[in-house]
Amino acid sequence: MKYFIKADRFLLEKEVKKGSYLVVEDGHFGSFVDSLPANSKIMDWSGYTIAPGLFDTHIHGIDGHDIMDGRTDVVHGISEALLKLGVTRFLPTTLTSNKEDLNQAIKAVTDAVSTGLAGAQSEGIYLEGPYFTEKHKGAQNKNYFRDPAIDEFLEWQQLSKGTIVKIALAPEREGSMGFIRSVSERGVLVSIGHTDASYNCCTEAVDAGARNFVHLFNGMSGLHHREPGATGAGLIDQRAYSELICDGFHVHPDIACFALKTKQDKLLLITDCMRAGLMPDGDYLLGEFPVVMRNGVARTETGSLAGSTLNLIDGIKNLQQWSGNSLTEIWHLASLSPARSLGKETILGSIKPEKTADYVVVDDNLHVQATAVQGEIKYRKQDL
Incomplete structure (x- = not known):
């Protein structure tokens, strides 16, 4: 499954990324893109931050x-x-x-x-x-x-x-x-x-x-x-x-x-x-x-x-x-x-192409809104 994450910001290893879409495909992170192909599946987290699990x-x-x-x-x-x-x-x-x-x-x-x-x-x-x-x-x-x-x-x-x-x-x-x-x-x-x-x-x-x-x-x-x-x-x-x-x-x-x-x-x-x-x-x-x-x-x-x-x-x-x-x-x-x-930094721990797509959606107060494991949303706050 392939989808694109839209959010206000993404916490990367050395910077905060804004204004792009993050590709998630088959349980792994892809690259950031500035425009979307037709009929793309979008996970819209506007107003929130995406951080590594x-x-x-x-x-x-x-x-x-x-x-x-x-x-x-x-x-x-x-x-x-x-x-x-x-x-x-x-x-x-x-x-x-x-x-x-x-x-x-x-x-x-x-x-x-x-x-x-x-x-x-x-x-x-x-x-x-x-x-x-x-x-x-x-x-x-x-x-x-x-x-x-x-x-x-x-x-x-x-x-x-x-x-x-x-x-x-x-x-x-x-x-x-x-x-x-x-x-x-x-x-x-x-x-x-x-x-x-x-x-x-x-x-x-x-x-x-x-x-x-x-x-x-x-x-x-x-x-x-x-x-x-x-x-x-x-x-x-x-x-x-x-x-x-x-x-x-x-x-x-x-x-x-x-x-x-x-x-x-x-x-x-x-x-x-x-x-x-x-x-x-x-x-x-x-x-x-x-x-x-x-x-x-x-x-x-x-x-x-x-x-x-x-x-x-x-x-x-x-x-x-x-x-x-x-x-x-x-x-x-x-x-x-x-x-x-633990020697697992090539597959876990940050938002980077080919790494496992574990991520957390947080608000400005770092309250968890959703959690994804291998690209699949496993937890979503009830009032969302």
Whole structure:
């Protein structure tokens, strides 16, 4: 199917395009044209902006669902809930748990994806843990922490039918460097997180192939002028991406802007959202931990932040407002940078000929009006 999109503006990688029509054909973007052939099919979004579909590479759940529930209906529920938020791609993310529950979560995602997701599409599984250390454990269960084991990972990879694309660990654990090299050589993105590692240890991990830092500033050794720690490594090492939760609670706005200036397009906007996202204040579970959400902030019983309830598009709004940088620059930190971190930038993440036609229709206040996956409108605001 071929159609032409009419809109006030299009957010491209380096510019805002106006006054043309965007071709969409067979689920992919084409070129811009200034005039239309006779009898063309037009998707008229006059008054609105067309932006690339968002890609959340770190999300545990939303709308009452959690990947660790280990059920296919939960995965489908997350997929569909994300559409109204402009998210077209995501990485279903696990938590540290016992092996049985992790196996079940992996199987549920794999089975759900194999039957086809109706909403946002999974680009692979993200194992957040279980190879962490206790000091910066956050809402991860220390009872299941252990040293990385390549045989165990390969069992999970086999169970997932080769769809695990990202794994987080603490690089100070015994055997980590060999594990990082082995997993990275298999095309899996290794992330550094929930760690008390030194700056030198983190640099060694990046040398071995790690290329991402989990939710920068949170769950890691802090920045000090004589020992930069994991935070310093995440800020300084331009070989690696760094995730950032821009909800105003996990990271102070001025520090978020500092990270943006330092990392630039190596910054990844994520949500780390858990099941309380889109839900009212109340009591929830994050894995095995009771969590209380008050005023949209989720915390464990001990007061630690427990993931977030952030919507990715709100993270964009926040960082754009805090920094004053252009919307197109900030938007692509939640679309193109995530795709690049996983080596998918040639097919996802921006509006460009031959890329997959994932896009979002937004108004001037960045309220989502419609979301398209592979050129097909999957969500449309009811009052349109």
